[in-house]
Amino acid sequence: MSSENGQQTGGAEGAPPEQLAxxxxxxxxxxxxxxxxxTWRGAALAGELPVARVLVDKGALxxxxxxxxxxxxELDADAQPGVRVRVRFGAGRHRVREGRRxxxxxxxxxxxxxxxxxxxxxxxAALAQVVSPEPVLGEELLALARxxxxxxxxxxxxxxxxxxxxxxxRAERRPSPGPLPPPSAPAPGPWExxxxxxxxxxxxxxxxxxxxxxxxxxxxxxxxxLARxxxATLASGRGALVVLPDGRAVARVDAALTELLGExxxxxxxxxxxxxxxxxxxxxVRRGAVRAVVGTRAAMFAxxxxxxxxxxxxxGDDSHSEPHAPQPHARxxxxxxxxxDRCGFLLGSWNCTVEAAQLVExxxxxxxxxxxxxxxxxxxxxxxxxxxxxxxxxxxxxxxLPSLAxxxxxEGLRHGPVLVQVPRRGYVPRMACAGCRAPARxxxxxxxxxxxxxxxxxxxxxxxxxxxxxxxxxxGFRLRAQVVGARRTAEELGRAFPAVPVRTSGREHVLDTxxxxxxxxxxxxxxxxxxxxxxxxxxxxxxxxxLSRPDLRAGEDxxxxxxxxAALVRPQSAGGTVVVVAExxxxxxxxxxxxxxVGHAVRELAERDELGFPPVSRxxxxxxxxxxxxxxxxxxxxPARAEILGPVPLPVTPPGRPRRPGAPxxxxxxxxxxxxxxxxxxxxxxxxxKSAQATRMARGGSIPVWVRIDPPDIG
DNA sequence: GTAGCCAGGAAA
DNA sequence: TTCCTGGCTACC
Numbered sequence: 001m002s003s004e005n006g007q008q009t010g011g012a013e014g015a016p017p018e019q020l021a022x023x024x025x026x027x028x029x030x031x032x033x034x035x036x037x038x039t040w041r042g043a044a045l046a047g048e049l050p051v052a053r054v055l056v057d058k059g060a061l062x063x064x065x066x067x068x069x070x071x072x073x074e075l076d077a078d079a080q081p082g083v084r085v086r087v088r089f090g091a092g093r094h095r096v097r098e099g100r101r102x103x104x105x106x107x108x109x110x111x112x113x114x115x116x117x118x119x120x121x122x123x124x125a126a127l128a129q130v131v132s133p134e135p136v137l138g139e140e141l142l143a144l145a146r147x148x149x150x151x152x153x154x155x156x157x158x159x160x161x162x163x164x165x166x167x168x169x170r171a172e173r174r175p176s177p178g179p180l181p182p183p184s185a186p187a188p189g190p191w192e193x194x195x196x197x198x199x200x201x202x203x204x205x206x207x208x209x210x211x212x213x214x215x216x217x218x219x220x221x222x223x224x225x226l227a228r229x230x231x232a233t234l235a236s237g238r239g240a241l242v243v244l245p246d247g248r249a250v251a252r253v254d255a256a257l258t259e260l261l262g263e264x265x266x267x268x269x270x271x272x273x274x275x276x277x278x279x280x281x282x283x284x285v286r287r288g289a290v291r292a293v294v295g296t297r298a299a300m301f302a303x304x305x306x307x308x309x310x311x312x313x314x315x316g317d318d319s320h321s322e323p324h325a326p327q328p329h330a331r332x333x334x335x336x337x338x339x340x341d342r343c344g345f346l347l348g349s350w351n352c353t354v355e356a357a358q359l360v361e362x363x364x365x366x367x368x369x370x371x372x373x374x375x376x377x378x379x380x381x382x383x384x385x386x387x388x389x390x391x392x393x394x395x396x397x398x399x400x401l402p403s404l405a406x407x408x409x410x411e412g413l414r415h416g417p418v419l420v421q422v423p424r425r426g427y428v429p430r431m432a433c434a435g436c437r438a439p440a441r442x443x444x445x446x447x448x449x450x451x452x453x454x455x456x457x458x459x460x461x462x463x464x465x466x467x468x469x470x471x472x473x474x475x476g477f478r479l480r481a482q483v484v485g486a487r488r489t490a491e492e493l494g495r496a497f498p499a500v501p502v503r504t505s506g507r508e509h510v511l512d513t514x515x516x517x518x519x520x521x522x523x524x525x526x527x528x529x530x531x532x533x534x535x536x537x538x539x540x541x542x543x544x545x546x547l548s549r550p551d552l553r554a555g556e557d558x559x560x561x562x563x564x565x566a567a568l569v570r571p572q573s574a575g576g577t578v579v580v581v582a583e584x585x586x587x588x589x590x591x592x593x594x595x596x597x598v599g600h601a602v603r604e605l606a607e608r609d610e611l612g613f614p615p616v617s618r619x620x621x622x623x624x625x626x627x628x629x630x631x632x633x634x635x636x637x638x639p640a641r642a643e644i645l646g647p648v649p650l651p652v653t654p655p656g657r658p659r660r661p662g663a664p665x666x667x668x669x670x671x672x673x674x675x676x677x678x679x680x681x682x683x684x685x686x687x688x689x690k691s692a693q694a695t696r697m698a699r700g701g702s703i704p705v706w707v708r709i710d711p712p713d714i715g
Numbered sequence: 716g717t718a719g720c721c722a723g724g725a726a727a
Numbered sequence: 728t729t730c731c732t733g734g735c736t737a738c739c
Contacts, residue, residue: 054739060716067739089738090717105717120739697716698736 154326238308412537543582
């Protein structure tokens with residue numbers, strides 16, 4: 001033993017675990033070639049399983065592995081798998097100067113496993129602290145986080161940050177209530193309306209693991225249907241998890257569950273409860289006191305015991321996509337869970353995403369749909385206003401609203417509230433020729449022109465300013481906005497129907513419900529309040545804006561938003577009418593008229609398959625400064641059948657716009673390449689990207705690139 | 716990420 | 728010879 005070490009240990013009575021680092025230091029100094037876990041002289045280690053495998057809480061990809069630490073005797077009892085710990089990590093050589101140790105800060109981690117010995121050949125440092133004896137990271141959650149990290153080419157630590165809420169000591173001290181016995185199986189209720197509905201519930205109640213893509217009938221029963229699926233699962237003695245796109249949807253299912261099962265059987269996990277409350281609820285789930293969870297996307301990781309069902313509602317809503325690294329999508333996470341836990345799976349929506357259609361096409365899930373006659377009976381009448389109608393429509397030109405829409409509003413207001421769906425504010429209006437209505441396009445890249453300030457025209461794709469526009473079709477010089485703004489529409493409608501109250505629902509102020517009395521309800525997509533008894537009519541006014549987006553998902557998105565509004569309207573038999581201002585020949589418009597979102601998704605899927613687009617192919621985006629992207633692409637060892645598209649320049653972020661992850665900072669020019677692989681090669685692709693990224697990060701100096709699996713905005 | 720190691724160059 | 732910086736690697 002070196003004198004340095006002797007002084008240190010000798011000077012401190014009952015040396016704390018940290019002192020072990022000093023011993024380790026001396027061992028290193030001595031450079032004695034020795035085998036596996038060192039014996040710690042001067043400090044007692046746990047008698048059994050003295051090695052703790054720890055996941056250090058650092059997102060860096062090249063640290064995405066476990067580190068072994070020695071377990072001091074005094075931490076032996078608390079240092080159980082799953083607990084939070086603190087360890088010394090950082091530059092290894094903990095120097096001692098003037099009696100103090102330096103370097104290597106304390107960092108958080110999770111104890112993953114206790115072992116008899118380490119496979120690490122060097123000397124082990126000791127656990128510094130067990131933060132709390134509460135085991136928060138169970139085996140299943142760890143396996144799930146691992147799978148999600150692999151699926152998204154991210155680090156385990158990043159995923160755990162999403163999966164395990166921050167600790168609150170007070171919440172931990174509070175005991176959770178004891179678990180309730182399973183309830184009895186519910187009656188199918190509104191599930192009777194679906195051919196396979198009662199069978200699906202029956203399977204859940206009897207311990208089965210059915211997997212279904214459920215195309216929900218329009219109307220308000222979906223939340224009760226979800227609640228019954230949860231209740232059926234609980235009846236089998238298993239747990240259930242429902243992930244919803246927003247707080248309003250959570251509140252509906254929460255209410256339905258409370259009505260069906262009373263209080264205490266389910267937990268609501270949303271971000272808006274404070275951290276302590278949130279952690280307390282999460283703990284109650286983790287401890288097995290509560291067997292069912294409803295929540296927004298963070299709940300996708302909820303550690304429900306003995307999972308029997310995972311369900312997601314409206315997977316097309318982009319709030320199911322987690323914005324934090326590695327940006328997993330709730331649907332995909334629940335798919336992984338269903339596979340891992342062999343539990344039931346339910347993907348429900350009024351609409352149908354291409355991904356949902358694929359689950360059915362591949363045979364992984366069964367369709368859960370109502371017969372056509374039921375659909376027709378539940379859906380409103382949908383009428384379209386196309387270009388031709390508009391051109392002929394004197395009233396539309398004068399008042400910016402087609403006469404059919406006026407008629408529908410007037411008629412609807414005699415029977416109840418009328419919903420008016422308008423583009424979201426901040427949705428910069430696209431411009432069209434005032435004469436012939438041809439969309440105004442950039443003369444350089446053919447991107448859509450949009451109005452910036454009062455007269456300032458700019459291309460939405462390349463950002464170039466346009467000052468001498470004239471229409472290439474008819475030679476006209478006058479432009480008009482293609483879409484009508486929300487406030488303006490509200491004002492105009494208010495003036496036209498002075499006796500009727502006008503209510504608005506949008507970003508800042510979202511209305512939850514409106515009464516069934518006549519009123520104009522102006523709303524942006526996704527913020528539509530539910531009307532008591534349903535709306536008498538709906539006007540969908542943003543068709544052009546929705547469909548002219550240069551995005552692969554433009555059609556699907558438009559249909560989703562229209563269906564989201566139209567599903568709140570009374571059935572046709574009760575006079576419910578929807579007017580959509582969009583070209584009736586377009587595929588999403590036809591799908592709305594026929595109320596056939598599944599057919600639409602199936603056709604889209606076939607097309608994407610042909611084009612080699614996701615979700616049939618797996619795709620990843622690599623973005624960053626041109627040189628960095630090029631360098632990354634040179635370095636990455638892609639699977640054999642991978643294909644690199646691009647790189648191409650990304651649109652420049654306009655100044656003042658909040659920067660999204662993966663988008664260039666304002667003023668910087670970035671490139672983006674897409675990498676795609678055929679079906680079945682997704683894992684190889686993410687592994688390759690992850691390892692290339694890890695090597696880059698490990699040596700500093702190289703400019704970082706962003707890697708995004710399943711990029712949402714491929715155009 | 717970050718400390719420490721080592722190599723290579725400038726300063727003395 | 729000494730000191731400093733920059734690049735590189737390990738971190739248990």
